[in-house]
Amino acid sequence: MMQEQMGELSDLDKTVLATLSEKKLISDQLEDDISTDTFGQRIADKVATFGGSWTFIISFMTFLLIWIAFNAFILLNKGFDPYPFILLNLILSCLAALQAPVIMMSQNRQEEKDRERAKKDYMVNLKSEVEIRLLHDKIDHLIIHQQQELLEMQKIQLDTMKDLLLKHTKGEKE
Numbered sequence: 001m002m003q004e005q006m007g008e009l010s011d012l013d014k015t016v017l018a019t020l021s022e023k024k025l026i027s028d029q030l031e032d033d034i035s036t037d038t039f040g041q042r043i044a045d046k047v048a049t050f051g052g053s054w055t056f057i058i059s060f061m062t063f064l065l066i067w068i069a070f071n072a073f074i075l076l077n078k079g080f081d082p083y084p085f086i087l088l089n090l091i092l093s094c095l096a097a098l099q100a101p102v103i104m105m106s107q108n109r110q111e112e113k114d115r116e117r118a119k120k121d122y123m124v125n126l127k128s129e130v131e132i133r134l135l136h137d138k139i140d141h142l143i144i145h146q147q148q149e150l151l152e153m154q155k156i157q158l159d160t161m162k163d164l165l166l167k168h169t170k171g172e173k174e
Helices: 002-006 011-022 039-049 054-074 086-173
Strands: none
Touching: 011 086, 039 054, 039 086, 054 086
16 A cells, blocks of 8 residues: 555665564664764763753853953952953863864764654654554445445345235235
8 A cells, every 4th residue: 555655665664564564563663772872972962961051151151250350350460361361262262162063063963863763753653644544444344344234134124024014915905
């Protein structure tokens, strides 16, 4: 039925049909395999999670204010990083240069995970659609079969009524 409507079947479609024919749950085969993450990927995810949080923003703003206050007011602008805070600018540039690619790596990994989830959702939805169509076919078959039985019962009842009517009319003639 799917091949007639869709033409050539993809690997995902074949997987769905295999689970249908084997009467297995497709969700059993769709477990996330987290063990394939490398150490660097896990660190990238943690850096991206922390770098995009309010905790990071507030703590970094606090660090900046302390740095500026310490150099400008406590050391009276004669400390290790006087105004215009060149060392602070260097630190911020290095942080941005390192943090941006790490966050992009994490986003790419998240996109890959989202694509896999979308494939899995597609397979579950496709299997549900096929099963619903099969149920519709079964119900249609049952309804047709039931209508045929009703027609046969009505024929039998009509024949019985004709026989009774004939017997009744013969009984009145006698």
